[in-house]
Amino acid sequence: MITRRQFIKVLAGGVALGTGLGGYAFAVEPGFRLVVTEWTIATPKWPYDRPLRIVVVSDIHAVEPWMPASRVRAIVAEANQLGGDIILLLGDYVSGIGERLRMGRVRASEWGPPLADLAAPLGVHAIVGNHDWWSDLDAVKGALSSAGIPLYQNRAVRVEGAAPFWLAGTDSIVAHPLGRGRFRGADDLPGTLRQITGDAPAILMAHEPDLFVDVPDRFAVTLSGHTHGGQVRLPFIGRPVVPSAFGQRFAYGHIREGGRDLVVSGGLGCSIAPIRFGVPPEITVVTLRNASAPAA
16 A cells, blocks of 8 residues: 555655654654544434444554553543443554564553453444554454454445444455555445345445445444544645545545534554654544434
8 A cells, every 4th residue: 555665655755744743743743642533424324313422542563662561441431431332443453563664562451451441332343454454454353352342344234222323344455465566355335235125324444444435325423533634644744645546535524525424533653653643643533413403
């Protein structure tokens, strides 16, 4: 998804920030900052008077020194305080920089147990991302299972309650590198969609937002991570690199196209290069509400 030339471009961006700001981009923002970003989506596809509050934790990318197990535990504690009805994990639990830059590896046996403390009335649910496939998928799946978190790989489950809905999750669209920038996906959106029956609203978890171009109108919202908001957002320049075939189109935030809604989380960790500037690590909160109901 990111070429060697793009990797050098990201690093050069960090150098271009200067000594002081460069140090901030390499150390302070990725390793110490944490913000909560909230989006409210008013849509007729959520027919209930009671809104649904979704807490999204994405792209942890556990690695020393930026994302040790202790920081994962602190993020879990913050997520639990946000009053979510449900907590969704959007993949990429493992590092995308540890092997490249020989940083300290954080094993699944270290980052997994803190996730077991996540709690919400409608449960905690997860998908995997491309780096989980590229690293050690079995270890990631084992860690989530040990934490008691169900995994959605091209799977849809009806979540019961006063406002029932379907929760679906697809697998990574770039799971299998084929070389020369080519990939074979493990996703099966049509097969996932066939599991959804009846008229209850549906929510889709898809690690890479590029899948959104194929997402049908059936879903009230698609939730994605993967891009980290570009990791670097420079004044007057914007985001030099976004890991998407669509460039800036799905880089970050709430995107509405053709009556369909997508929210792309800025995520928590770093991939490719240990830099964040102008895109601090975030827990994302998405509130779905009936477009016809008065705002709270």
